[in-house]
Amino acid sequence: MTRIGDRIRDSIASVGPARTLHDLTLRAANRVVLIKLLKCMSIERVNDAFATCPKPYRALFLSAPMLQKFGRDPGNEMPEAFLDEALSKRDECFALLSGDRLAAYGWYSSGPTRIDPPDLVLHPGGRHIYMYKGFTHVDHRGRRLHAIGMTLALQSYLTRGFKGLVSYVESNNFASLKSVTRMGYEIFGTIAVLKAFGVPFTRASAGCRERGLRVAPAY
Amino acid sequence: MRMGFDARGFLLPAGLPGCGSTARTAGRPAALEAGTASGVGVVEVVDRPAFLRLEKDWNALVESTSDAPFYRHEYIRSWMDSFVPGARIKVFTGRDHGGKLVAALPLVAERGFLYGLPVRWLVSPTSTHTARFDLIAADRRSAARAFVRTLADDHTWDVIRITDVPAGGNAWDLYHAAARAGFPAGAWESHHSPFIPLPATYAALEARLSSRFKANLRRRRRRLEERGPVTVERVTGGAALEAGLEECFALERSGWKGRRGTAAALSSKTLGFYTGLAHRASRGDYFSLFFLKVAGRAIAAQYGLTRGGVYALMMTCYDETFREYSPGHLLMEDVLRDCIAGGLNEFDFLGCDMGWKQDWSPIVRAHHWFFIFRDNAMGRMLRKAKFDWIPAAKGGLARWRRSGAGVQAAAVRIFDRSNRRRPDMRAASAVAP
Numbered sequence: 001m002t003r004i005g006d007r008i009r010d011s012i013a014s015v016g017p018a019r020t021l022h023d024l025t026l027r028a029a030n031r032v033v034l035i036k037l038l039k040c041m042s043i044e045r046v047n048d049a050f051a052t053c054p055k056p057y058r059a060l061f062l063s064a065p066m067l068q069k070f071g072r073d074p075g076n077e078m079p080e081a082f083l084d085e086a087l088s089k090r091d092e093c094f095a096l097l098s099g100d101r102l103a104a105y106g107w108y109s110s111g112p113t114r115i116d117p118p119d120l121v122l123h124p125g126g127r128h129i130y131m132y133k134g135f136t137h138v139d140h141r142g143r144r145l146h147a148i149g150m151t152l153a154l155q156s157y158l159t160r161g162f163k164g165l166v167s168y169v170e171s172n173n174f175a176s177l178k179s180v181t182r183m184g185y186e187i188f189g190t191i192a193v194l195k196a197f198g199v200p201f202t203r204a205s206a207g208c209r210e211r212g213l214r215v216a217p218a219y
Numbered sequence: 220m221r222m223g224f225d226a227r228g229f230l231l232p233a234g235l236p237g238c239g240s241t242a243r244t245a246g247r248p249a250a251l252e253a254g255t256a257s258g259v260g261v262v263e264v265v266d267r268p269a270f271l272r273l274e275k276d277w278n279a280l281v282e283s284t285s286d287a288p289f290y291r292h293e294y295i296r297s298w299m300d301s302f303v304p305g306a307r308i309k310v311f312t313g314r315d316h317g318g319k320l321v322a323a324l325p326l327v328a329e330r331g332f333l334y335g336l337p338v339r340w341l342v343s344p345t346s347t348h349t350a351r352f353d354l355i356a357a358d359r360r361s362a363a364r365a366f367v368r369t370l371a372d373d374h375t376w377d378v379i380r381i382t383d384v385p386a387g388g389n390a391w392d393l394y395h396a397a398a399r400a401g402f403p404a405g406a407w408e409s410h411h412s413p414f415i416p417l418p419a420t421y422a423a424l425e426a427r428l429s430s431r432f433k434a435n436l437r438r439r440r441r442r443l444e445e446r447g448p449v450t451v452e453r454v455t456g457g458a459a460l461e462a463g464l465e466e467c468f469a470l471e472r473s474g475w476k477g478r479r480g481t482a483a484a485l486s487s488k489t490l491g492f493y494t495g496l497a498h499r500a501s502r503g504d505y506f507s508l509f510f511l512k513v514a515g516r517a518i519a520a521q522y523g524l525t526r527g528g529v530y531a532l533m534m535t536c537y538d539e540t541f542r543e544y545s546p547g548h549l550l551m552e553d554v555l556r557d558c559i560a561g562g563l564n565e566f567d568f569l570g571c572d573m574g575w576k577q578d579w580s581p582i583v584r585a586h587h588w589f590f591i592f593r594d595n596a597m598g599r600m601l602r603k604a605k606f607d608w609i610p611a612a613k614g615g616l617a618r619w620r621r622s623g624a625g626v627q628a629a630a631v632r633i634f635d636r637s638n639r640r641r642p643d644m645r646a647a648s649a650v651a652p
Binding site for chain 2: 046048051052053055057058059060061062063064065066092152155156158159160
């Protein structure tokens with residue numbers, strides 16, 4: 001009990017009482033049914049603060065053989081099954097390389113993409129690209145590589161005629177919400193996901209519906 | 220043009236010289252049968268007049284798909300005319316039910332050797348000068364399936380080599396379709412070409428450059444201006460084109476490329492390619508020859524092609540006597556301003572990822588070479604040799620060299636340590652004759 005009390009006290013100190021209550025409510029509800037509130041966000045303008053890539057990193061979209069090569073290293077967190085699924089959907093991986101080593105990457109999809117829970121897929125809608133699975137290798141953390149990679153990928157997609165990137169963060173993942181806001185993402189709506197007795201239900205807010213962003217069952 | 224229909228109802232140019240229907244079905248591997256539903260009928264063009272007649276449809280297809288200069292008919296023709304004028308061509312074209320050109324894969328047939336074995340190659344019409352190649356297709360998947368089906372029935376080749384395919388290019392589908400159909404295939408990573416996604420203003424682009432680089436550019440331009448008025452000239456065609464090209468080639472020859480023997484002016488083939496392409500691109504209104512001039516003297520030049528909102532830098536050179544002013548970078552600055560003012564989306568450096576390009580952009584585009592081997596014992600062995608045995612041998616050799624160097628370094632360290640323990644010995648050896 002004391003440990004829980006300490007954690008609540010720490011949470012109130014770091015994110016405030018309202019957010020702590022929100023987090024506790026969601027955690028309690030998830031003991032009964034799966035419930036998630038997905039904060040949906042987009043970025044449509046390049047943030048110049050992240051548009052410069054520090055040396056010696058080079059940024060590029062990785063090809064299938066390059067991905068398979070990097071996937072063989074478990075430290076890169078790209079298992080074969082994940083790669084097979086992503087490549088079959090023609091998703092793209094934009095990465096920062098340090099020499100021939102993988103430093104950071106993010107995946108980008110213009111089509112429906114499986115989320116958590118895996119029986120649901122996110123449809124990015126319109127001319128947006130869904131950004132998912134951001135990763136920075138442990139040797140290269142603390143250099144804002146995720147934000148830089150995402151910004152450079154955004155530049156490329158904008159020149160290809162896309163409107164921007166969309167992504168989501170769970171409403172009680174306060175650290176990530178803060179981080180994406182700093183990168184320049186703007187939250188435009190929420191999608192509520194409820195899964196009870198194995199049946200998923202979703203409801204998108206007006207902002208999400210306007211942009212065509214939705215979450216639907218995978219089948 | 221007389222047209223006919225094949226067994227599946229595809230409209231084909233019947234009896235057209237140089238065209239052969241390859242819509243055969245007998246003897247096809249089972250894995251390829253799914254491709255019959257692709258909706259693309261394949262016609263093989265095997266002579267130049269027939270290939271020349273495709274120009275209008277070809278360019279319409281390119282413009283409706285990627286609209287890059289490298290895939291245009293005149294670009295490929297310029298290369299073929301200059302580098303392989305007498306070669307046997309094999310241009311696979313895909314047409315839909317209405318006879319409309321919906322896919323094209325130009326290849327050149329040649330004979331050669333691979334690891335000492337005689338092979339019949341089908342190669343893409345490319346070299347270091349062509350920069351990029353891809354399958355041209357309205358629907359890449361169906362085109363790839365249809366072409367692989369045709370290639371499976373065509374027994375005139377042993378190895379297909381397609382080079383400089385960009386990441387995400389249509390030819391990846393051809394490669395994957397061939398691999399799925401059971402052909403031994405491999406992809407080899409070649410060069411990374413930097414490119415700049417262009418923002419709306421030059422100020423926004425400048426904000427992404429390093430402060431030191433920008434300061435250097437400002438200082439060098441100021442110092443260059445002390446030597447005379449600095450101007451930028453752009454030649455796009457007309458009477459000035461021939462003289463402009465000569466000036467550009469002479470400038471390129473005056474530098475390191477001239478010393479190494481790789482300047483365009485030193486090879487009639489390369490010169491023919493760049494000259495022919497310049498004239499054809501100029502007629503298509505997508506050619507630019509930029510010059511940076513000081514007091515009327517050209518000190519840097521860029522040969523570029525602009526299509527689909529992208530400026531592609533085919534060649535750049537500068538007068539090395541002006542090296543201290545970085546004339547190439549100063550011209551880059553002016554060309555980038557021009558591209559942004561013209562509303563372009565991208566500046567594509569092409570070629571390799573060199574240090575001077577890295578000053579402008581951290582983003583690169585990966586390119587690959589594809590090798591597709593005939594599915595027989597020799598093909599499987601060649602694939603193994605190229606993608607497994609030779610790389611493994613090279614890796615082993617590199618490891619052996621590293622370990623050799625490591626053993627040597629360890630021996631030196633041990634020797635040094637033992638000498639440190641015995642200073643009298645070191646002193647003795649130092650005075651020994």
